[in-house]
Amino acid sequence: MTTTTPPVTAQEPRAPGRRRRARASEGAREERRLGWLLCAPAVIVMLAVTAYPIGYAIYLSLQRYILSAPQLTKFVGFANYGAVLSSPFWWHALWVTLVITIVSVAIELVLGMLLALLMYRTIFGRGTVRTAVLIPYGIVTIVAAFSWQYAWTPSTGYLSALFNNSAPLTKTGTAVAIIILAEVWKTTPFMALLLMAGLSLVPEDLLKAARVDGASGWQRFWRITVPLMKPAILVALLFRTLDAFRIFDNIFILTGGTNGTGSVSILNYDNLFTGFNFGIGSAMSILIMIAVAIIAIIFIKGFGTAAPGTDISR
Amino acid sequence: MAATTPQQRVGWGFANLFAIALALIPVLWIVSLSFKTSAAITDPSFIPSQWTWANYSGILTTSTFIRPLLNSIGIGLISTFIAVVFASMAAYAVARLRFPGKALLIGLSLLIAMFPAIALATPLFNIERILGLFDTWPGLIIPYVATGLPLGIYTLSAFFREIPWELEKAAKVDGATPFQAFVRVIAPLAAPGMVTTAILVFLYCWNDFLFAITLTSTTRARTAPAAMGFFTGNSQFQVPTGSISAAAVVITIPIIIFVLFFQRRIVAGLTSGAVKG
Numbered sequence: 001m002t003t004t005t006p007p008v009t010a011q012e013p014r015a016p017g018r019r020r021r022a023r024a025s026e027g028a029r030e031e032r033r034l035g036w037l038l039c040a041p042a043v044i045v046m047l048a049v050t051a052y053p054i055g056y057a058i059y060l061s062l063q064r065y066i067l068s069a070p071q072l073t074k075f076v077g078f079a080n081y082g083a084v085l086s087s088p089f090w091w092h093a094l095w096v097t098l099v100i101t102i103v104s105v106a107i108e109l110v111l112g113m114l115l116a117l118l119m120y121r122t123i124f125g126r127g128t129v130r131t132a133v134l135i136p137y138g139i140v141t142i143v144a145a146f147s148w149q150y151a152w153t154p155s156t157g158y159l160s161a162l163f164n165n166s167a168p169l170t171k172t173g174t175a176v177a178i179i180i181l182a183e184v185w186k187t188t189p190f191m192a193l194l195l196m197a198g199l200s201l202v203p204e205d206l207l208k209a210a211r212v213d214g215a216s217g218w219q220r221f222w223r224i225t226v227p228l229m230k231p232a233i234l235v236a237l238l239f240r241t242l243d244a245f246r247i248f249d250n251i252f253i254l255t256g257g258t259n260g261t262g263s264v265s266i267l268n269y270d271n272l273f274t275g276f277n278f279g280i281g282s283a284m285s286i287l288i289m290i291a292v293a294i295i296a297i298i299f300i301k302g303f304g305t306a307a308p309g310t311d312i313s314r
Numbered sequence: 315m316a317a318t319t320p321q322q323r324v325g326w327g328f329a330n331l332f333a334i335a336l337a338l339i340p341v342l343w344i345v346s347l348s349f350k351t352s353a354a355i356t357d358p359s360f361i362p363s364q365w366t367w368a369n370y371s372g373i374l375t376t377s378t379f380i381r382p383l384l385n386s387i388g389i390g391l392i393s394t395f396i397a398v399v400f401a402s403m404a405a406y407a408v409a410r411l412r413f414p415g416k417a418l419l420i421g422l423s424l425l426i427a428m429f430p431a432i433a434l435a436t437p438l439f440n441i442e443r444i445l446g447l448f449d450t451w452p453g454l455i456i457p458y459v460a461t462g463l464p465l466g467i468y469t470l471s472a473f474f475r476e477i478p479w480e481l482e483k484a485a486k487v488d489g490a491t492p493f494q495a496f497v498r499v500i501a502p503l504a505a506p507g508m509v510t511t512a513i514l515v516f517l518y519c520w521n522d523f524l525f526a527i528t529l530t531s532t533t534r535a536r537t538a539p540a541a542m543g544f545f546t547g548n549s550q551f552q553v554p555t556g557s558i559s560a561a562a563v564v565i566t567i568p569i570i571i572f573v574l575f576f577q578r579r580i581v582a583g584l585t586s587g588a589v590k591g
Contacts, residue, residue, distance in 0.1 A: 030492070249524065
């Protein structure tokens with residue numbers, strides 16, 4: 001995980017003389033061609049499934065287009081966007097999504113850090129803990145969602161029985177809390193693994209030196225570990241925030257979006273596949289994309305999160 | 315690590331047990347439900363008072379589950395294979411070659427990794443209906459390959475950076491072309507990273523729900539999670555809790571096996587790309 005990367009080797013030794021230079025550029029050209037050739041299949045598939053559909057979604061979002069009434073299809077400009085942005089349903093769904101995102105990512109950060117420290121520092125049984133913790137990560141989201149749903153169903157679930165046979169999934173506040181619980185259970189391991197990788201970047205000597213100087217465990221954590229882990233923490237937060245923002249599976253199974261628990265993704269799905277209103281649905285999709293872009297920009301520009309793959313954090 | 319006191323050992327032991335219990339309880343609960351008789355479903359005890367295989371024999375004899383299960387396996391394996399092949403080619407280029415447009419490739423895959431899937435569902439639904447891909451295997455495989463690729467490219471380029479590249483140079487000195495050097499020398503060295511990537515991509519395909527419910531409509535291509543989401547009881551008023559639980563356990567078993575066998579690899583794969591930045 002932290003092994004040093006081999007130094008970037010100089011591609012061709014700089015040598016005087018025309019013949020050598022000509023051969024070097026020939027090699028560089030061949031290398032460039034091979035690079036493009038090797039990337040081509042991946043790029044073509046990714047563009048075919050994203051770029052073209054996004055263009056198509058932008059086009060659809062400017063049309064009145066209801067699948068059940070194709071004869072009414074016509075260009076309406078930004079009317080769909082106006083309809084979405086003036087709808088209280090959209091703003092409520094956005095609010096619910098933001099609450100779920102912020103609360104669950106905050107809880108995950110704390111629990112994930114504790115779990116990362118446990119997996120990294122525990123004296124025995126490390127392998128067992130890591131294996132157990134990977135199960136929530138690997139399990140199918142809707143399987144976990146069903147488990148939580150049944151656990152909170154009155155007269156079926158053990159958790160509902162524990163709380164006086166209550167039906168928390170039928171009330172907005174408690175239902176959102178359970179959605180957050182399901183989300184936190186499922187994704188804390190992922191957060192913990194990313195943070196654990198960050199922990200391994202903290203030099204053990206530094207912690208030892210601080211201990212000798214009389215720093216308490218708490219001080220060592222806040223003054224040494226956290227600052228050194230900051231890049232890893234920010235990347236983990238960025239990943240999880242964007243992932244939480246598109247929450248769909250958990251809500252679909254737990255409540256189906258009833259009682260005002262629908263996220264923007266659920267609202268969008270309902271417009272598309274229950275209402276078959278593709279104009280409004282596409283406008284909503286574009287707005288969700290813009291929201292995701294804003295979140296990413298806030299992280300990358302605001303907090304200075306190194307975009308993964310850019311090698312800035314090294 | 316400094317010498318440990320017995321208190322420390324007990325403390326860590328309790329913390330370990332607590333974490334393991336939290337991870338396992340929801341899984342054990344659905345296992346318990348899957349073994350309960352239909353009469354006992356309304357009994358909220360954690361351990362079934364009477365055990366039955368009826369839920370399993372029920373779902374394993376109906377094509378509304380077997381066919382989606384086969385779809386899940388087939389679509390997952392094919393998507394994983396294609397994604398890993400394409401991703402290794404691209405990751406090799408990213409880790410190893412100099413060419414203009416590398417940053418663009420990384421940017422594009424980052425964009426797709428963070429993309430809200432629902433925003434793709436609408437246009438893909440329409441495009442696939444027009445192309446006749448709706449409710450077919452390729453109709454799911456293509457989006458899975460595309461959305462699994464970023465994960466594959468990241469994980470693999472992190473692994474590829476750690477391969478001893480002098481060997482490739484040696485092969486080239488011995489007269490191998492860059493392509494031969496890739497296939498004969500580097501690919502075998504890269505196999506562990508590729509296995510890890512394959513596991514992560516397969517888990518991603520296996521887990522997907524949104525594409526599976528929006529791009530399919532029948533058991534022709536519907537995957538197991540999507541089929542479970544639409545299970546119905548024998549009558550309108552019967553909730554198929556037992557069947558869903560049994561189906562849930564069946565699709566969870568492969569994950570548990572993967573995790574047990576490949577714990578180290580999965581951890582390495584998930585963390586390699588992230589820390590490298």
